[in-house]
Amino acid sequence: MNLKVRLALLNYLEFAVWGAYLTCVGVYLTKIGMASMIGYFFMIQGIVSIFMPAIMGIIADRWVPAQRLLGLCHLMAGLFMLAAAWYGYTEGNNSEFAVLFSLYSISMAFYMPTLALTNSVAYSALVKAGMDTVKDFPPIRVFGTIGFICAMWFVDITGFMSNHNQFVTSGVLSLLLFLYTFTLPACPIARDGDKQSFVDAFGLKAFSLFRHKDMAIFFIFSALLGVCLQITNGFATPYIESFKSMTEYVDTFGVQHANILYSLSQVSETCCILLIPFFMKRFGIKNVMLIAMFAWVFRFGLLGAGNPGNGVWLFIASMIIYGVAFDFFNISGSLFVDKTTDASIRSSAQGLFMMMTNGVGATVGALIAQAVVTLHTSSEGVEWKTCWYIFAAYALTVGVLFALVFRPNKDKLNK
Template structure:
């Protein structure tokens, strides 16, 4: 089979697994298992904990000891078995432990899948920079397809979503063993734990500009998963007022507009970076988060459905203009000798520390605005998150000092 098609299948399944539960698990835990906001937030925060060290650990194992495709396969099989186990658990402490181990198994596979893909393309004599992006887009398509499948099966509030995720994880685990071999690197080529994790890039904090950038990256990272955590339960709480509305009947379909928007906004990044520079593009992202949360606060699945749809569309700008543009900025500003470490540091600040604190703090906010009889004041909840983003939007341009040079941007963006 054509190697590109094989990689499309691998990337499709890679994110199909995640899409099966990431958007709907929060609703399942709140509505069906009756978990508190803090409990839900802490379970999602396990992804942040795992992102702090597991990608580095698995990266070193694949660089030094075991073929990358085998590490990828084993990780997915272990993750799949853990998801099957999670489907039968109803209490918070046990589910927390299982999902923590699942995060430790799954989060490293995102980077490992890239490594396996790059290796396969290189062995086939293909240009990685030209060939991989169209392949990677199928990962987002897989994520959306999983959301739709869970929705149409009526599994957004049931453990069936975990069976779907677990089955697809084991399938991908077995499939990974058939990918082109990527053996361990030569001793001199393998990166250290500190380099893989990005710790040696902490020298960048000596620059005030980079220090401010990384700190705001952590603050923004806290916002990335908030609507993923609570979007499903938010829509479900309208079932008493609008039981037949589209958003209540098909929450995952409505929420999937966010991922569709994300794929479209990726294409606009080179233009915006070239014209406005990283400072304004990051500011656009922060302001987009204000509208993302604010529109959730005033929208509803009935007459306010257009406001929710607008929020989903804005998500593409909020997510991409921060995540991808930030990565490009790090690539441009870091010394060539530590670019890999700098990217590791960026991921640590956003998907590690940011995701961890975001999961915990958002859970506290939800519980604070939940009455003793379990009724949640979603407008206050979303306005609190919008206020948080607004504070960042005001502070960022005042603190982050950066002068845009259009000529300097052309190289990295084109690359």
């Protein structure tokens, strides 16, 4: 089989595992009486993202080939996800938070490192085949987003998004990927001279960048913006599903297929990647990052203003805007780090950027979102509109402060 096709299938399965539950686990938790715990299930993804990828990276560098470690991680992630599904199936509405959360957390601890390991396997195979990673990897990576969308659609159409079968779907896909890794090209273990120290692997050298004002400000705002990501991942589909209680919306497409509606966000994400080179050249890094920040304002505001009936176009607009909000900061931010850091700590700096957004920011974001939703929950339900407008106000505040405070070194950006 063609190498690119094999790697595309790898990315498809990798993200399908995630897409099976990421956007709809909140719906399932609400159904079994754990609505107040949704934030914790998203918080754990951020926590394990702070240290598990680095630990697995060290193991892959020193002892176990990346493709083998990728398979072993998926084996463990899949088994624990299936265990969570079995527990949810046997206990139903009597499921205890501590047990379900523990099984889910262990699965997350093994899954989150596979995002980086999948990239490592792909880069290694492409370089070994004499291909250009910059040119050849992005089209391969797109199949990851396609896999995520397909998994979302599958659990929606089958009705799995409101029960434990979303975990079954994810677990089975993880086990399939475990078997598939035996067909992947072998990745070399680093020679003694190439092995990273523990300090390097954990990106600790990059923390010296906080001594520089512009970099310190950038990383702080990276965490503040990372807060936004888990807000919609955790609460958008439960919010849309909540319209089922209103007679005028119960039969609308958005309510019946909330996950399919939400998947427009991932479709937009795929398309917006192609717009970044034009916007970067036309407006510059800072302005592109500002566009992303204010896109989050509209993302949240439109969710608050819309409904699945005659206001569904506002929901659709919010989903489309998500691509700008997510891609424009993540990719332009990564480029900013690349252009403003010394080559000796560039990889560590990229790791720090991911730690601040997907680790610290995502963890805090999950907790803040849960606190806001809980605060505005009463016996009559959740005051969702108020919650979304609070989130929009938060994003607006971050964007305005970023515009006023962040002053990047133009000489470095133009080098």
